[in-house]
Amino acid sequence: MSNPRKRGRVLKSIPELSFAIEDTPHLRVASLSADGRRVKERRIDFTPPSPVKHRGSRLQVEQFTNFQDDIAMPGANEINNSDDELDDTEDVPARRSNVADNPLAEFKGKIFDYLKEFMQLEGRGSELRPCLCGQTEEAVYRCRDCSSGRLSCKPCLLKEHRCRPFHYVEMWNGAFFQRTTLKQLGLKIQLGHPQGHMCLMPQSSRSGFVVVDIDSIQEVDVQFCMCQEPEHVGEHWQQLIRYELFPATTHQPHTAFTFRLLRFFHTLTLQGKVTAYDFYYAIHKRTDGVDLGDLKNRYEAFTRVIRLWRHLKILKRGGMGNMAESSLQSIKRGGLAVRCLACPNPAVNLPDDWQLAASSQSFIYRKFIAVDACFRLKRRLISSEEQDPGLGTGYTYFVPQDEYRPFQKNSGEQKEVSHCLSDLAAISQANTKYSKGYATTGVVLCICARHEVVEPNGAVDLDKGEKYALTDYAISASQTLSDECLTRVLCYDIACQYHRNFFRRIPNLPDSVQMPVYEDRWEFAVPKLHIRGHGVDCQQNFSLHLQKGMGQSDGEGSERHWGNEGPVATSTREMGPGHRRDTIDDHFQSYSHQKRIGLGDLLGRRLYEAEKQEKVHAEEFTRFCESQQEHVAEWTKSVADWENGVSKDNPYVVPDLGDTEKDVRLAYAQAEAEEARKGVSALHEISPSAFMEMMLEIEEEQQLLLLDLRSQSYSTVHQKTELISRRARLHRAIGRIRNLQKVYTPLVLTATSLDLTNSSSEPELINILLPSDLEQSLLSNPEMKSWVEMELKFRRGQLRSSLHKVRSHVFIRRGLHQKRSMDVRGQRESTKARKQLARNDEMLNESKQRFQKAWNAAKALLGGRDDLIGYPYLTDDDVRPLEDPDLEVKRNVRKMKGTQFQEEQRKLLVPGESRKTTSWIWNQFDAEGDSSSMHAAIRLEWMKARARSLRWKEEVLLLKEEMRRTKVSLEHEAQEWLSRAAADTERNAISEGTTAYALRQAAIQRGLSTKFQAIWDKKRPEKKRKETSSAVPNDGSDSDSEEGDL
Structure with a gap:
């Protein structure tokens, strides 16, 4: 427009x-x-x-x-x-409109001219003249794949297409162009000899030899060489391979696929997740879109060949082509998997004295891993392990099945009780995850958490839900392939529960995958996005923000990985078990390779951002320390003792400094029991505190009944009966209260103007006459002082308990929403999920109104002084989940990126502004509002500021170490390829190929090293110059995924 x-x-x-x-x-x-x-x-x-x-x-x-x-x-x-x-x-005059403003406008005016040109191409056009060769034969042939569109005679066409035997050829039949093939025109493909050389004993292929190319399926005439010894020229399938045709069978092949086709599909399916079915039948339609010809269907052969192609590529890239044939039988578990260049590997990229590093530096040698399950990668009950065992299962990412399948079968049901406030589907649905009709319900995967490279042997199939035993298998099988001395950080969305009994479960695994158990070398954390759906206890003990040595790791790499691999499920769910594992292994391999070659840009971008943020947060923390100098030493010691394991008291846990309703009730019961022990006579058998509790309970029952009346019509007979019964119980309870008020608070009954004898009003509307319901003049009476103090204490207890329930239901609501969006499928499950959400919302609303009622009552008891209550008034806007301020800021920056100037971004990132996204309900500690509560709040904010500053400082050190390790790993791999090239001393065609491949791979590794170093050398200075000399937005996190947000 x-x-x-x-x-x-x-x-x-x-x-x-x-x-x-x-x-x-x-x-x-x-x-x-x-x-x-x-x-x-x-x-x-x-x-x-x-x-x-x-x-x-x-x-x-x-x-x-x-x-x-x-x-x-x-x-x-x-x-x-x-x-x-x-x-x-x-x-x-105003600026003349540019064609770029509306590029289709100019085209639209010439659309009929375009159409005419298209129609001209259906005929011979201006090519109504003899062939350029000057011979008398008529030029009636043209090739649609050659861009010239020139008409040729038959001899010229065949001569031009000796090296292009699979092109799309047409012949003018006098009325229109009709498709033909080069085979029908007499073209023969001679194998076993260089182009243009004649074979003395050619052997024609079987009738109907079909070749599938990137844009056609056609029959060709293949001539096999028989004039040379088979040892020299090779068997038929070998001659085809050397012509870059992949035979569908080894014995007497009569179908082949061009290497160009296989390369193109392999790249397309890895990048675009295109299925083999869609790709093949697209070529089928391109060859014959109306099915007039007798086109041979080679779809099954194509799926078989592309599977072999994938397997051969994995073997080739793993260096197996440079080894002896016997080495194929001795491939180790995970031996062909792509390894992470930046992760610590003592045998490759760590210094000899890495274990002697000071405690303040040892975190840079940690190995960060993340584990998660994907339930989109299902497989239907098709085929079996016996019929389809897989070509390379165990070589890369899926574990070998000979030991895993018996273990999976005998793992039994998981009996775990969740201690987390969140509704963790991984626990609640561990035994019931949509398994009907499926042989496999999903995959558990272990990956490198910081760089998202899949861990070797880190994938296992699930038969139902995300059972601990199967997750244990994936973790242990992958980590037995790396050094046992490394300290590991496991990021898992249910780490708060999963870590319980983790070290007791590992010995139950088979010996071949059982890793050594060193409890002091394992740490557990919940990823940054998932932890927002956990309770406060989890956020205080399993947060990557608070744990020492975590840098800016977010632990969410597995989620980003599933976002890339999820579409593969479209085709793999209909495959046999081995074919499915081979296909998914190939996609995992490609994903890991892309992460490797992107490390240069990723690490450079992260380091630039980390150095900038380190400075910002260090200055902020310094200012905070200067304002709290008298407490800094004490606070530093408490948090350092906890981080170093000296103390188990988590300093981020702020104790509840006030009394709950139960505490108030207990205190009054103890005081009344003490008075009875001393012989003080009671006015009534129901104590004063019990009298106050009765009034509060009646008030709460009235509120619940009013809520039910607003949400229900009470139209059925059963509902009407229930309503009458509830109101009758309320009437009787109010009558008892009135009798007790005559004993304890007669002043209230005589001073009020209400008609206490009228029982015609609905009981939910009757005023109970609590002290908070009275006028201020009556509350100032000395006789009411003790009752005012008592109700105020109970109201404060209600505020604390109600706020706790509000927090709990907000957490539960978030978890239910996530569960419904990610896991719920089908009408029955959706209905059940909606009912759960509705019930939780009802309970949340009840707790919110209870808080509001208690707040209003406390305000009345304090003479209208809401500043003495200690809590703000709870609004609907306050009832929202706990947000990570950093993530919220980055989300806003990403929205503004490219559309606003740097000054606006700087305003968004003003220190402290991001905290406005967090509701006050997550920052309140004590309703009394005294100095101890304020001190606790300031101490917590100081520790958070310290944690932010330290995490960014750690991130800088981690990134610099990862850069060093990446270069060392690349050089190590280059040396391995060079040694493979040097080891091949034979002198033949195959040896030349293996040596050339090894040398090329060595050059690639060193080329990547040079490229990475160039990026790291120039990116940061350019960023800084750009930041100071240009107003172009530049926030340093120029990625389209969460990996740039660490």
Whole structure:
């Protein structure tokens, strides 16, 4: 859509530049007559220039006044002022619309011309002349794959296509172009000899030999060489391979697929997740879109060949082509998997004395792993392990099945009780995860948490839900392939529960995958996004923000990985078990490879951002420390003791400094029991505190009944009966209260103007006459003082307990929403999920209204002083989940990126502004509002500021170490390839190929190292110069995924 036409720009006149000209530019030339008695003057007019452009207004006056004409003419400097000046202003036409404003507008006007050109291509066009060869044979053939579209005679066409035997050829039949094949025209493909050489004993292929190319399926005439010894020229399938045709069978092949086709599909399916079915039948339709011909269907052969192609590529990239044939039988578990370059590997990229590093530096040698399950990667009850065992299961990412399948079968049901506030589906549905009709319900995967490279042997199939035993298998099988001395950080969305009994479960695994158990070398954390759905206890003990040595790891790499691999489920769910594992292994391999080659940009970008944020947060923390100098030493010691394991008291856990309702009730019961022990007589068998509790319970029952009346119609007989019963119980309870009020608070009954004898009102609307319901004049009476104090204590307890319930139901609501969006499928499950959400919302609303009622009552008891309550009033906007301020800021920055200036981004990132996204309900500690509560709040904020500063400092150190390890790993792999090249001492065609491949791979590894170093050397200075010299937005996190947000 083009921009609306703008008004012309108004420009000031030339006189405003300090001089004026007449209406028409001219010169006055004076000369003497021949007799010297008269002066002749004549005027020379010039053609006016085009209207002054916008850029002309930027010229300085001096540029005009200093102007010297190249031609000296009499009177040239006599530019006279005139009354006929130019107008003060003139309208300059608006900018002419650009084709780029609406690129289709110009095309639309010529669409019929385009159509005519298309129609011309259906005929011979202007090529109505003999073939260029000059022979008499008519030029009636053309190739649709050759871009010229030139007509040729038959001999010329065959000559031109000796090296292009699979092109799409057409013949003019006198009326239109009709498709034909090069085989029908007599083209033969000779194998076993260089192009142009003749075979003395050619053997034609079987009739109907089909070749599938990238844009056609056609029969060809293949000539196998029989004039040489088989040891030299090879068998038929070998001759095809050397011509870059992959045979569908080894014995007497009659179908082959071009390498070009297989390369293209392999790349396309890895990048775009295109299925083999869609790809093959797209070629089928391109060959014969109306199915008029007898086109051979080779789909099953294609799926078989592409599976072999994938497997061979994995073997080749793993260096197996440079080994002896016997080495294929001795491939170790995970031996062909792509390894992470930046993760610690003592045998490859760590210094010899890495274990002697100081405790303050040892965190840079940690191995971060993340584990998660994907339930999209299901497999139906199709085929079996016996019929389809897989070509390379165990070589890369899926564990070997010979030991895993018996273990999976005998793992039994999981009996775990969740201690987390969140509704963790991994626990609640561990035994019931949509298994009907499926042999496999999903995959558990272990990956490198910081760089998202899949861990070797880190994938296992699930038969139902996300059972601990199967997750244990994936973790242990992958970690037995790395050094046992490394300290590991396990990021898991249920780590708060999963870590319980983790070290007791590992010995139950098979010996071959059982890793050594060193409890002091394992740490557990919940990923940053998932932890927002956990309770406060989890956020205080399993947060990556708070744990020492975590840097800015977010632990969410597995989620990003599933976002890439999820679409593969479209095709793999219908495969046999082995075919499915081979396919998913190939996608895991490709994903890991892309992460490897992107490490240069990723680490460079992260380091630039980390160094910038480290400075910002260090300055913020320094200012905080300066304002709390008297407490810094004490606070530092408490948090350092906890981080170093000296103390088990988590300093981020703020104790509840106030009393709950139960605490208040217990305190009054103890006081009344003490009075009874001393012989103080009671006014009634129901104690004063019990009397107050009864009134509060009746008030709460009234509120619940009012809520039910608003949400229900009570139209059925059963509902009406229930309503009558509830109201009758309330009436009787209010009657008992009135009798007790005559004993304890007769002043209230005599002073109130309410008609206490009228029982016709609905009981939910009757005023109970609690002290908070009375006027201030009555509350000031000395007889009411003890009752006011008692109700205020109970109200404070209600505020604390209600706020706790509000928090709990907000957490539960978030978890239910996530569960419904990610796991719930089908009408029955959706209905059940909606009911759970509705019930939780009802309970949340009840707790919110209970808090509001208690807050209003406390305000009345305090004489209207809401500042003495200690809590703000709870609004609907306050009832929202706990947000991570950093993530919220980054989310906003990402929205603004490319559309706002850097000044606006800087305003968004003002320290402290991001905390406004967090509701006050997560920052309240004590309703009393005293100094101890304020001290606890300040201490917690100081520790959070310290944690932010330290995490960014750690991130800088981690990234620098990861950069070093990446370069060392690349050089190590280059040396391995060079050693493979040197080990091959034979002199034949195969040896030359293996040596060339090894040398090329070594060059690639060193090329990546050079490229990475160049990125790291130049990216940061360029970023800094850009930041100081340009207003272009630059927030340092220029990625489209969460990996740039660490």
